[in-house]
Amino acid sequence: MTDLQECRKEIDEIDSQILRLFEKRMKVCEDVAQYKIETGKQVLDSKREREKLDTLGARAHGEFNSLGIQEVFQQIMAISRKRQYQLLTANGVGEEKDYEMVDQLPLKDVNVVFQGVEGAYSYAAMRAYFPEEIKSYHADTFREAMEEASSGRADYAVLPIENSTQGIVTDIYDLLTEYQLHIVGEQVIPVDHVLLGLPGSSLENIRTVYSHPQALAQCKLFLENHQEWKTVKAENTAASAKKIKEEQEISQAAIASRAAGELFGLDILAENICHNDRNVTRFIVVSRKPVYEKKARKVSVCFELPHSSGTLYNMLSHIIYNGLNMSRIESRPIPGKTWEYRFFVDFEGNLEDPAVKNAIRGLEAEANRMRVLGNYELQEET
Structure with missing residues (x-):
């Protein structure tokens, strides 16, 4: 009969060897990062990684081990890339300042557009978020409100993005990818129908x-x-x-x-006609100016993925590996691309945080298309 303790002892010895070799590999990975820092070479080389995985799979004995070793090295390569992204960030390589940090958003004496009419929940969200000293007006549709902000006729637009009972407002997610507007604030309003x-x-x-x-x-x-x-x-x-x-x-x-x-x-x-007595709607405040407040603690991004196995896991791993708390993920179909999706992700952090910079660098490098939608502070429910 096989001795379980002996098996475990042998596994522990093998794991120690794997650990030593892993750390040795990561040291070489740092040398590779230094070379890429000096030459400007991209971290991700998809062609080389695919060739290496195929070679390793072919060298393994049996189909199970072949698939297993490819999965193991896929993760090792992903971890190596994350380390390289960290080193590139630490050395300030390729950092683009798309967003400007400000102490406070200018909220007084501004023009604000909301969808609907006076008395709508969007109007209530606007009144809760902004001080009295503003000029406000309404638009009939979400697109018209976006147009007003995009053109500069309005400094901000207030739009609903999610209801706790009915879920996301899909039109807003789609419009966020169409217009180059930035989420600068958020307001949660109780819905008392x-x-x-x-x-x-x-x-x-x-x-x-x-x-x-x-x-x-x-x-x-x-x-x-x-x-x-x-x-x-x-x-x-x-x-x-x-x-x-x-x-x-x-x-x-x-x-x-x-x-x-x-x-x-x-x-x-x-009264009390809504079947959910904790019904709330979340509104976003968008602006054409890419700014964020120093106190901002929530980042929203969207990205499109290569249509292949494991890509979503690889993308989310940049958030997880950097110790960031992901609070939301939504998906929307990409027009004209059957069974392909655009993902919207919220996670905690500030664009100045090294961990956020690392995560965004990894997302940008490995997505087909990626964009930061905004960095903002959650407003408490009124």
Whole structure:
């Protein structure tokens, strides 16, 4: 019978040899990094790595060992690259200052655009993030708001990016890759939907309910108790309330915020109608100026990957290996490329942090396309 303790002892001896050789290899890797620092040669040489993996796989005995040794060396090579990126960063090689650090964002006496109308949750997010001394106006669509900020007519645009009940706002993610705008801030707003009607109206009068599709979905359980009502999708919640006010039809109601009801002089016909009592929406503040505050602690990036096995793991490993806490990952299909995706990742850190610099260097080097979307401070829920 095989002696388990003897086997473990032999494995420990082999592991000690592997450790010694690994550290020897990493020392040589540092010499390679020094050569690349001096010559400007790229860290990643995909062709050489693929050839080396094929050679090692062919030398192994049996299919299992062949695949295994390729996986082992794939990780060793990835670790070697990370060490080289660290050394390049430490020596200030190839650092591009795309973003400018500022003590504070200029938030007073600026022009701010939000999607929707006064009384919308975007308006509430703007009012929570900015001081009173601003000029604000609305845009009908997300794209129009982006255009206003991109053209410089607005210094900032406020846009919803995620709801805790309904998930991400996909249009915003897609537009972030289309426009060269930068996330400079974030605001979280509690979503407190109510059913609004004309003064003197009641639930018995209602036949049609208007609201944004997400608001209708968030109040689905409440609406299911009133099967006699017809639901109609609208551009946003505040526009729905405005419609009720303008048309003066007692059989119509809107799902919107309390603020919208006050703004348009409507009565609250029902409260607590959202089935998630912790419903919040996260908004981003974007600007065409690539700036970030000294206190910023959240980085957002997006990248596209080569369509091959293990590439997403390799990309995320740059974040993990540098000790950064990843808080979010989302994906969106790339238009015109079947089954290929663009990934959006948030992680903690500041663009001045060496660990963040290392991670971004690795992401930039190994992605087909990569962009920092912004570095900003999380705003507390109001």
